[in-house]
Amino acid sequence: MPKMTAGYAKNTIRRALRAVVDREPSPSEITKLWEYFGSACAYCSRRLKREKREGHLDHLLSGGSYNISNRVLSCGLCNGDEKRDKNWIDFLREKTSDATTFNQRRSKIEAWCTLVAQVAPKDENERIEVEIERAVSAFDTALANLRQLR
Ligand SMILES: [Zn+2]
Incomplete structure (x- = not known):
């Protein structure tokens, strides 16, 4: 890894x-x-x-x-x-x-x-992307908060 x-x-x-x-x-x-x-x-x-x-x-x-x-x-x-x-x-x-x-x-x-x-891949893909970016954004927020503690 x-x-x-x-x-x-x-x-x-x-x-x-x-x-x-x-x-x-x-x-x-x-x-x-x-x-x-x-x-x-x-x-x-x-x-x-x-x-x-x-x-x-x-x-x-x-x-x-x-x-x-x-x-x-x-x-x-x-x-x-x-x-x-x-x-x-x-x-x-x-x-x-x-x-x-x-x-x-x-x-x-x-x-x-x-x-x-798939018949409606675009809508589904957009929903998937929104959820994934939400998780990544939460990670970014936590990262920024932790960097302030250094
Ligand atoms: Zn072959």
Whole structure:
């Protein structure tokens, strides 16, 4: 763990609070994901067998939401060994040999994100942000009060 500074603590508070409302995909959402990607890795098109637990639910944005709209079907090699924290578009470019294939796979992933985006994410996100900033503001107030005691 890095040195515990006020900035680090605030980011940790933000992440911990966001994790409360972020939920893992439901079984029906996971089924939809398998169907949408045709039981193939979204990055390299390798065929995957669900019954053999070959599919991974890769996070498009590393450190981003657990929600289904930030997840794609991926093989273990792409998800675990190769992509890591890379930007998914850069990673996809590395995995494809020509521009046509790259554009097809990129469009398919982007269409997936749009398809499963929540109906009212903006209002909900604003409420989440308000609550998180309220907690961070309380932290700032306590920090300022404590600094006066030094
Ligand atoms: Zn793959």
